[in-house]
Structures are given as C-alpha cells and as structure tokens.
Amino acid sequence: MPEVAVRLVGVSKRFGTTVAVDHLDLEIARGEFFAILGPSGCGKTTTLRIVAGLEQPTAGEVQVGGNVVTNLPPYRRNIGMVFQDYALFPHMTVVNNIAFGLRMKGWPASRIESRVKALLDLIRLPHIGDRFPNQLSGGQQQRVALARALAPEPAVLLLDEPLSNLDLKLRQEMRLEIRRIQRELGVTTIFVTHDQGEALSLSDRVMVMREGRVSQVGSPVELYEHPGNSWVASFLGDANLFRGALRSDSGQTLLTTESGLAFRLPAGQHAEMTNATATVAIRPESVRLFAEDADIDGQTGSTFVGYVENFAYVGAGTRYVVRFEKAPSQEVLVDISEPGVPWRDGTRVPGCFPVERWIIRDDCSTWVERTQSIARRRVALGLSPAARLELLAEPPHRLELLKS
Ligand SMILES: Nc1ncnc2c1ncn2[C@@H]1O[C@H](COP(=O)(O)OP(=O)(O)OP(=O)(O)O)[C@@H](O)[C@H]1O
Numbered sequence: 132m133p134e135v136a137v138r139l140v141g142v143s144k145r146f147g148t149t150v151a152v153d154h155l156d157l158e159i160a161r162g163e164f165f166a167i168l169g170p171s172g173c174g175k176t177t178t179l180r181i182v183a184g185l186e187q188p189t190a191g192e193v194q195v196g197g198n199v200v201t202n203l204p205p206y207r208r209n210i211g212m213v214f215q216d217y218a219l220f221p222h223m224t225v226v227n228n229i230a231f232g233l234r235m236k237g238w239p240a241s242r243i244e245s246r247v248k249a250l251l252d253l254i255r256l257p258h259i260g261d262r263f264p265n266q267l268s269g270g271q272q273q274r275v276a277l278a279r280a281l282a283p284e285p286a287v288l289l290l291d292e293p294l295s296n297l298d299l300k301l302r303q304e305m306r307l308e309i310r311r312i313q314r315e316l317g318v319t320t321i322f323v324t325h326d327q328g329e330a331l332s333l334s335d336r337v338m339v340m341r342e343g344r345v346s347q348v349g350s351p352v353e354l355y356e357h358p359g360n361s362w363v364a365s366f367l368g369d370a371n372l373f374r375g376a377l378r379s380d381s382g383q384t385l386l387t388t389e390s391g392l393a394f395r396l397p398a399g400q401h402a403e404m405t406n407a408t409a410t411v412a413i414r415p416e417s418v419r420l421f422a423e424d425a426d427i428d429g430q431t432g433s434t435f436v437g438y439v440e441n442f443a444y445v446g447a448g449t450r451y452v453v454r455f456e457k458a459p460s461q462e463v464l465v466d467i468s469e470p471g472v473p474w475r476d477g478t479r480v481p482g483c484f485p486v487e488r489w490i491i492r493d494d495c496s497t498w499v500e501r502t503q504s505i506a507r508r509r510v511a512l513g514l515s516p517a518a519r520l521e522l523l524a525e526p527p528h529r530l531e532l533l534k535s
C-alpha cells in the first residue's frame with residue numbers, strides 16, 4: 132500500500148442550507164496526480180479549500196502526511212496552492228513573487244536566490260525575473276503562479292482550474308508542462324477541473340464528483356471504459372443511453388426500448404435483473420456504420436438502419452447524428468475516424484452495435500440497492516470506510532464478482 136499523502140475522513144461542509152461537500156472519504160497516495168472533476172457547483176473548490184485550510188469542515192477530519200491538520204491554519208500545513216486567477220502580487224516582480232513565501236519562512240537570502248533561479252529554470256522562463264505580472268502573458272503568469280506555489284517545497288500542491296483562463300492551444304501546452312513539472316518533482320498534486328479531457332489526460336486517478344458526493348473514483352481508463360453509472364458515462368465523454376426492459380432470450384440478454392428498438396447485450400451478466408428496467412450505454416466511437424448497400428446480416432451485435440440527420444467534420448474524424456428508421460423519435464451519435472466524410476445528410480446507413488462494446492447497464496433503484504447491500508456486507512466484515520468507498524465506485528459488472 133503506497134504511503135497516503137492526503138486523507139479525508141467523513142468530511143462535510145455546509146453553507147447555511149447548502150451542502151457543498153457531503154461525507155467525503157478520500158485517500159490520495161504520495162506522488163499521485165489526482166484530479167477532482169465535476170460540474171459547476173458540485174463542491175470541487177470547497178474540497179480543495181478544506182484541504183488547504185482556507186475553509187473549516189462542518190464535520191470530518193483532514194490528514195496531511197499522516198498528521199491530523201483539521202484545526203491547523205493554512206501556513207502550517209505545508210501545502211502550495213494555485214488559484215484560478217493566479218493571484219500574483221501586482222506590485223512585486225516575478226522574483227519577489229516567487230521569493231515571497233520563502234522570506235515569510237525566514238530562509239536566508241542566498242538560499243532564496245538559488246531556489247528562485249532553479250524555479251525560473253524549471254518553468255522555462257529564466258529571463259523574466261525582473262518583470263511585473265502585468266508585463267507577462269497569461270501562460271507566463273500561470274507558470275509564475277506555479278513556481279510561487281512550489282517554492283517552499285510543499286508536500287502537496289493544490290491547483291484550482293489553473294488553465295481555465297488560457298486559450299485552447301496554450302491550455303494544451305500547459306497541461307503537458309504541469310505534468311512534466313509534477314513528474315520531475317514527484318509532488319502530490321490535487322487538480323480541480325470541470326474539463327473531462329484535462330482530467331483524463333493528466334491524472335493518475337480521477338474522482339468524479341456530483342452534488343458534494345463521490346460518484347466514482349478510478350484511473351482515467353477505468354472511468355472511461357467502465358463507468359459505474361450512466362451519469363458518469365455521459366459526463367466523461369459522450370455516451371448513447373437507451374432505457375428499456377431486460378429479458379433473457381435463449382442464453383442472450385435483450386433490452387427492448389419503448390420506441391421499439393431491441394439491443395443484444397453481453398450474455399451472462401445480471402441474469403437476476405431480467406424483467407428489470409435498465410439503462411444501457413455505448414460510446415459513439417463503438418457504433419459502426421456501413422456502406423448503403425452493405426449486407427449486415429452476418430454482424431454479431433444489434434444491427435439497425437438509420438438516416439444521417441446531421442454531421443460535423445472535426446479533422447480527426449466525423450461525428451454523425453443518425454436517426455433510427457424503425458424508431459424515428461430516437462437518434463444515436465456515431466464517431467467515424469475514416470478520412471473524409473463518408474456519409475452526407477439524408478443518407479440511409481446500415482449500422483451495428485457490437486455486442487461486446489456495451490459499457491454499462493444500470494438500473495438506478497436496483498443498482499444502488501445492490502451496491503449498498505454489498506457495501507454493508509463488506510463493512511460488516513470489518514473493512515475500512517475507504518474500502519467501502521472503493522466498493523461503491525465499482526462498476527456494476529465487477530460487483531457481480533465481489534458478490535460471489
Ligand atoms: N462561501 C460560500 N457561501 C455560501 N455558499 C457557498 C460558498 N462557497 C461555496 N458555496 C456553495 O457551495 C457549493 C459548492 O461550491 P464550489 O465552489 O465548491 O463548487 P465548484 O465545484 O468549485 O464549482 P465551479 O466549477 O463553478 O468552480 C455551491 O452550491 C456554492 O454556491
């Protein structure tokens with residue numbers, strides 16, 4: 132088990148009647164790059180401010196490096212923070228901005244000088260030390276803010292949407308830059324963002340938050356390929372969701388929607404959920420389209436015929452909106468990575484949902500009930516709250532395994 136750098140135990144935060152953070156249990160390993168991802172207002176900044184000591188939790192405990200810091204002021208927590216607006220001191224030069232925290236800590240001048248120089252090299256801006264913040268571009272200010280936060284060698288670095296003020300190109304460059312610096316220093320980093328691409332491309336693990344709670348924690352691959360519920364599936368990338376009734380049919384599971392579509396799902400899972408209502412999800416890049424006159428009878432999966440309603444060429448591929456011939460009220464998003472635009476508006480296209488590409492089946496009521504009952508069993512077995520958290524984050528098909 133890797134050393135835990137930051138641990139939150141049952142942390143809640145209420146502002147009046149608003150519950151910003153709701154019973155959060157979390158463990159972040161030393162050296163980990165951990166992202167908190169979620170929609171606006173879900174409690175990301177509040178969580179970060181609680182770790183920093185800028186906000187006092189209503190309940191629960193905060194630990195940094197194994198020590199309880201819940202009642203310690205920010206400056207005694209050994210934490211560096213970069214805010215969304217950088218918050219550089221406008222009347223100080225870059226050198227003085229970076230040196231500020233070190234002077235407060237009483238470092239000797241010679242040590243400060245060499246530390247500032249090393250940081251200016253690290254952020255690849257060795258020649259801007261004498262400038263003031265208003266003489267820097269957005270990306271340069273962002274790097275200086277990062278250097279200032281890193282200067283006192285914090286045990287934990289907190290970044291609150293540090294790239295949101297930058298244009299797309301610079302944001303992509305700075306992503307790589309932040310990751311390089313984080314790897315070079317090995318500093319435990321918590322990165323708050325509402326940008327899915329940013330969270331997936333930067334992080335060792337991501338926590339998806341919704342309304343103050345953990346929706347799922349996992350590696351980027353786990354979250355994208357095995358989302359624990361349909362909300363996570365649609366929040367992290369796009370997902371086609373279909374709701375309908377499950378039934379078994381000669382060893383196969385079928386889902387039939389009210390609009391008359393029928394999908395063949397992987398066999399053998401959730402046999403006991405037969406006759407339940409469920410939502411299934413498939414990614415746009417997993418749906419296949421064929422030439423207009425192609426014979427699709429031999430395809431394994433659920434075949435369909437649709438009409439191209441709309442398309443958008445995005446360089447790396449084309450995003451299609453296809454309307455089902457049999458169920459005109461329903462459409463499906465399809466991403467095709469072939470060069471050019473193989474189909475145009477109005478084209479009749481045969482397609483297929485490959486049986487193995489369904490990523491999730493959940494039924495809110497059944498799923499939550501089963502998850503909780505298994506979690507209770509695990510807790511009864513003496514597992515820690517964190518183990519319970521991991522468990523609640525398990526995708527449903529893995530819960531099957533845990534159950535037996
Ligand atoms: N000081 C405060 N007083 C009252 N309510 C607050 C305060 N700070 C945050 N909130 C509320 O707590 C909830 C969570 O806010 P928070 O800033 O943590 O969200 P966020 O996930 O960071 O959102 P965003 O992506 O928009 O930055 C919101 O409903 C917000 O209005």
Ligand SMILES: [Mg+2]
Pocket residue numbers: 175176177
């Ligand atoms: Mg915020």
